[in-house]
Amino acid sequence: MIPELLGATQSVQALASLLKSANGLSNYNEILLAVTEVNTKLMNANAVALASQEQQSLLAKQLRDREAELEALILWKKDAELLEQVEVAQGVFAYMKKDRRGPFQSQPKYCANCYFSNRPSLLQESREDYRNTGLNCHLCDAKMVFNFYKSEIAA
Ligand SMILES: [Zn+2]
Structure with a gap:
């Protein structure tokens, strides 16, 4: 699993346990801090996931291009004979x-x-x-x- 996603998951779990223990708004600042931290980690995880998806898409395109070049080369070798x-x-x-x-x-x-x-x-x-x-x-x-x-x- 991507470390950013793991961090975000742990933060959500921490927030959930904090919310369970919350009585009213006495620890409002702690909750707000935890929500902000979770939000930041989720945004980081999202950015990493998007970058990873872009990288995967680029690699898939490069693979398709190489396959097309190889196919053309095989056809050319046959004609060249x-x-x-x-x-x-x-x-x-x-x-x-x-x-x-x-x-x-x-x-x-x-x-x-x-x-x-x-x-x-x-x-x-x-x-x-x-x-x-x-x-x-x-x-x-x-x-x-x-x-x-x-x-x-x-x-
Ligand atoms: Zn020429």
């Missing part, structure tokens, strides 16, 4: 599905930086100056610019 590192352009690496078909340009590509941070991030293509192609990660702000996809050179 289907991917492999590919050199999509000279010196430019991304993760792509192992069972992909067709040219690299039309395949989903995942950021290598984010792959190692267990954060799946689909790369978005952009047109760059001098007819270059860009691959952009919106999670880690990585940007890779190159001339041609390797699969285009091979074709």
